[in-house]
Amino acid sequence: MTRTAHPADTPAPDFERCYRALSARDARFDGQFFVTVTTTGIYCRPSCPARTPAPENVAFVPTAAAAVAAGFRACRRCLPDATPGSPRWNTGADLASRAMRLISDGMVDRAGVDGLAGALGYTPRHLSRVLRAELGAGPLALARAHRATTARILLVNTAMPVSDVAFAAGFSSIRQFNDTLRDTYDRSPTELRRRYAGRSAPAGPLTLRLPLRTPYDVAWTVRGFASHAVPGLEHVDGTTVRRTLRLPHGPALVALTLNDDHALARFDHLDLRDLTVAVNRLRRLADLDADPAAVDAALSADPRLAPLVAAAPGIRIPGGADGHETLIRAILGQQISVAAARTRLGVLVAELGEPAPWQSPAHPETPGMLFPSPEAIVAAGPGAIRGPRRLARAVVAASEAIASGRMEPHAGAEASKFRTELLALEGVGPWTADQVVLRVTGDPDVLPHGDLVIAQAAADLGIDLGNTGTWRPWRSYAAMHLWRHRLTSNDTTTDQGENP
Numbered sequence: 001m002t003r004t005a006h007p008a009d010t011p012a013p014d015f016e017r018c019y020r021a022l023s024a025r026d027a028r029f030d031g032q033f034f035v036t037v038t039t040t041g042i043y044c045r046p047s048c049p050a051r052t053p054a055p056e057n058v059a060f061v062p063t064a065a066a067a068v069a070a071g072f073r074a075c076r077r078c079l080p081d082a083t084p085g086s087p088r089w090n091t092g093a094d095l096a097s098r099a100m101r102l103i104s105d106g107m108v109d110r111a112g113v114d115g116l117a118g119a120l121g122y123t124p125r126h127l128s129r130v131l132r133a134e135l136g137a138g139p140l141a142l143a144r145a146h147r148a149t150t151a152r153i154l155l156v157n158t159a160m161p162v163s164d165v166a167f168a169a170g171f172s173s174i175r176q177f178n179d180t181l182r183d184t185y186d187r188s189p190t191e192l193r194r195r196y197a198g199r200s201a202p203a204g205p206l207t208l209r210l211p212l213r214t215p216y217d218v219a220w221t222v223r224g225f226a227s228h229a230v231p232g233l234e235h236v237d238g239t240t241v242r243r244t245l246r247l248p249h250g251p252a253l254v255a256l257t258l259n260d261d262h263a264l265a266r267f268d269h270l271d272l273r274d275l276t277v278a279v280n281r282l283r284r285l286a287d288l289d290a291d292p293a294a295v296d297a298a299l300s301a302d303p304r305l306a307p308l309v310a311a312a313p314g315i316r317i318p319g320g321a322d323g324h325e326t327l328i329r330a331i332l333g334q335q336i337s338v339a340a341a342r343t344r345l346g347v348l349v350a351e352l353g354e355p356a357p358w359q360s361p362a363h364p365e366t367p368g369m370l371f372p373s374p375e376a377i378v379a380a381g382p383g384a385i386r387g388p389r390r391l392a393r394a395v396v397a398a399s400e401a402i403a404s405g406r407m408e409p410h411a412g413a414e415a416s417k418f419r420t421e422l423l424a425l426e427g428v429g430p431w432t433a434d435q436v437v438l439r440v441t442g443d444p445d446v447l448p449h450g451d452l453v454i455a456q457a458a459a460d461l462g463i464d465l466g467n468t469g470t471w472r473p474w475r476s477y478a479a480m481h482l483w484r485h486r487l488t489s490n491d492t493t494t495d496q497g498e499n500p
Contacts, residue, residue: 018060021046028213028293031083033060036072043067048078062086065145066136073186076195081149084211090289090442093415095120096134099127100142101284102412106277108143109170110248120412147171148184150276155193157208160272162189168272206270208279210263212288215314218258220484221286224318227338228329231346232353232369244356244367245281245321247274251356251370256282263288269358284411284442287316295444295477302470304461308481315480320439323409324402325371327422327440330432331394332387347386352376374403394427401425409436415443438476447475457482 013033021029027047036043039057043064044050061067064074064081074080089100099120102108107116116139117124128138135142151169154160160168166177166189181189218239226236234243240257249271257264265282267275283289292314300306309315320326332348333341352372359368377385377399382392401407407421415437422433430449438446447468448454458465461482471478 013060013062015055015060018046019055019058022048022058023052025049025052028291030080031086031289032088032291033062034064034067034080035060036067036070041072042075043072043080044075045078045080045083048075048080050075050077061136062088063135063137063142063145064149065142068145068148068184069137069141074184076185076187079152081145081152082211084213085283085289087213087289087291087294090284090287093443094134095122095127095130098412098414099131099139100135101280102410103139103142103146104276104280105411106170106248106274106280107412108139109147109276113139119408119410121414143170144180145184146276148180150279151177151181151189152185152192153208154275155189158206160206162193164272165189168275170273170276206267206275208265208267210265210279210283210288212262212286213290213292214261215292216258216260217312217315218260220312220480221258221316221318228342230329230342230349232349233345233367233371235365235367237365241286242367243321244370245278246370246373247271247277249273251354252278253356253358253367254278254282256286258286269356281321284319285321287319287442290316292316295474298474299471299478299481304463305471305478305481308485312481312484315477315484317438317442317444317476317480319442320436322371323411323413323440324374324399327398327402327409327436328371328377328395330435330439331391331398331427334391334427334432344387348372352380352384374399378403390427394425397426398428409440411441413441415441415446438479444476445473447471447479451479453486454479454482457486460485 018029018033018035022035025047029046031045033046034043035046035048036059037053037057038059039053043061061070085104089097089104099116102116102119107119113124113128117127120127131142132138137145147170151165151171154165154168155162163174166174169177171177171180178188181187181192185192187195222236222239222241225234225241229236234241239259240255242253242255245252245254252270252274253268255266263286265279267278270278296309296313300309329345332344336344349369349371353369354373354376356368356370358366360366377396382389382396385392385395402409409418418441419433419437422428422436423430431451434446434448437443438448447465455465468475468478
């Protein structure tokens, strides 16, 4: 492969800012951009411990795929792909960011470039043009880089047979797998595993270490999951969240353990073809790709929020594991206590959900039910759903919109358009729409409309919620701080006030 100094059509990140981060070996920028070194032909993360190359020998690119497309191979010392994902892909609203979220979710592997473009509402040609201009690589190259990263993680951290690793990472053939890893790492899969001998996990349930950016407020995230855990679907024990997931090739049981500087994900009953999808959903569920330094610095500039940020640095937005599930939970949780919402949802899961293959009455603490599919709710009709008739009708209407394909609540949805679609549904008002948009898309700039507890917290602090422009684009995180401020000093009686 011919190496170039910089992909010709890739907009380089700000050179001076990036070079300062490289010189300081600042780990906060790992995953946000990559360093290509023309004298060695490798690309690195900003915190690489190697000697800093001279400015004339480096360039900066926004993605690993752009570096590989330009002929650079991954540094064997710093493993630049072993970083948290870019916060831009996690929270950005532009087309490139939304596309990256779906690529990480395996959309290209499942549906090809045409399927990715269709989910985003653009033609494949336009999408490819935008991705090459913004990220230096087209959708196929970006998906290939994502598969290579997954393969390296599995080779290094598990004892899976190499052939199983290939297909678990999403490759369609062993030859494609071998070629990609040689292009990316200049090593065969076997050589990569041999280099990191002794790091492989024993056979059994698959456990992976998921990187994150520090600080991370574990207590807040766990509180959110525990307060909303639905019987049969989820169980929270300490800092470990266990739950079932519906995935493209079948259900899985996952356990996510949160720590201050990393998370551990354990997978049982997982079809390995769904591994990348499952990891991506867990990262969104716990907001592992956020950039807390940028968020905290921006919000601390407001003296009214500064004490809240200092009390809970690294606060995160607990996300949703599935768009349909998140929407139904928000509808059924309107205007009632959190405990009542859990009970109502538990009944829904017990009556309309699907028992998981591993369900065991002997282990009730192990989640054994799958959230009802849109089709199951539509088939059952409003009469099968407990609660007020208007909410039952709203649940069925929302499920029908998703089952028919009229609405697709996924991480790549454009937030403002998605909110408009939600507001058009029966029984969905501004507060519910904001909650769903925040959790499904991870939009960092949502201040839930009409939230009673946010209003109470603002009154406590003398904040005018009509004048929060200085919090942009981090108003979702400001909302978390306001919720936390009120919840730590006062019990909340309705779902419009618990952390989402």
